[in-house]
Amino acid sequence: MALKSDLSLDIDKISSDTMADVVEMRLRDYFKKKSFKPGDALPKEQELAEALGVSRNVLREALSRLRMLGMIETKKKRGMILSSPDVLGGFQRVLDPLIISPDALQDLFELRLILEMGLADVLFLNLNDKSIRELEIIANSEKKKNKEAFRIANEIAFHGKLYEMAGNDTLKRFQHMLLPVFGFVLQVENEFLSGSVSHQDLVEILKSGNKNDFRNGMYEHLKPHFDRLEALKKIN
């Protein structure tokens, strides 16, 4: 191990990185070093390419990545400007249950449970009568129809509303992106159970209970999922 460590100090690790990979990093470093802020104008492609010693082609492959992430915006003639990227943009593009690894899928499933269990405190900070009433309407509309498709849509609406009530837009979007993953895992397991605490029960707790009541209620509501987790953990 010591030998290997010494070696890795002496010999540069061969990088199978392409020029585009390198340029991407170099551009990032450049922005940081120059402490560019969103809105600042960047040099034109020609100059950047020459400064980096690469073809404009390669440079554009790197720029294309940054543009996808929303880090830069470009307009003809006016050039490029650094901009505030959407923090979830890159995440969203990758969140396809069919291509991400089963392990990551399982992790994300857990992540959603953790989020909902941790939501109570921030939720109670933002609570107001109006949003509780809106939530109640969603909860009450469940009894009327019993079709499976509607039940799922309603499930999504209810939990989505909870996130919305927490007043954290990023979190809300995050949850929304996680929905397909959650649905996919459950679909694979062919399991769509509901806990002993209903949506309507949760609404009642929001009206007259406290944070701890809500947490406990949410746990019971999600209990089947936690049971499933526990069973999985025991196998491994």
Next chain:
Amino acid sequence: MALKSDLSLDIDKISSDTMADVVEMRLRDYFKKKSFKPGDALPKEQELAEALGVSRNVLREALSRLRMLGMIETKKKRGMILSSPDVLGGFQRVLDPLIISPDALQDLFELRLILEMGLADVLFLNLNDKSIRELEIIANSEKKKNKEAFRIANEIAFHGKLYEMAGNDTLKRFQHMLLPVFGFVLQVENEFLSGSVSHQDLVEILKSGNKNDFRNGMYEHLKPHFDRLEALKKIN
């Protein structure tokens, strides 16, 4: 609203998208439609470019994006294969406190609090003596040195260990990426308070308490941050 809706159905929104943007989407759709799975080989660049009616240049700009996200891997001669992207890769690239918007920064700060509050259940599912002992060592090492830099490093080590103990690798990495954001917000606010429940107290709870004890303890530990949140919410 209805009129606008009808219009947007009839008239295609003018897209200032570049060809690379379009090609990126088209490739995504193509992978889905063909239900390619990770490991499957993809057509070569030439063929794809011709099929899409764009230059190989543009195609490569789109491929460069997908490659960055880990969706595809390419090797000379052998061609490209679809692969399982790292779900957090795209997120990590964008998570620079200096360029993301203040609103998103605040959202992410809250998100970390939510995660730690929600951690209890999954944490208790994975609890074992060995990891508790390791956590205790971290907590006990705090008293010895009091230097600020060390305190911060220890704070990170302790909370990081908690995430690790939850046995969710994605979550652990997520937390690790969130650290700079957390530190940045606190640094800006020039506030580095600690709650009434210490790390050592939390370890004791893990040893002899239950989930609810831990949640309450964690809340008290994070209390200064929640107080700060509450103050912010009242202003708005």
Next chain:
DNA sequence: CAAATGTTTTTGTACTACATAAAAACGAGT
């Protein structure tokens, strides 16, 4: 002075050419 028109500049797209790496095919020697 204002509107129309032309000019310039920078990004966007296409095409060609060649370098490079790696698999595949081939061939010599035992």
Next chain:
DNA sequence: ACTCGTTTTTATGTAGTACAAAAACATTTG
């Protein structure tokens, strides 16, 4: 027939040129 080494083939990686398109800027003209 089998192994080792060499050559060929082929797909990606990089460079360079050319031109289209759009937008800011300059100029002309009523």
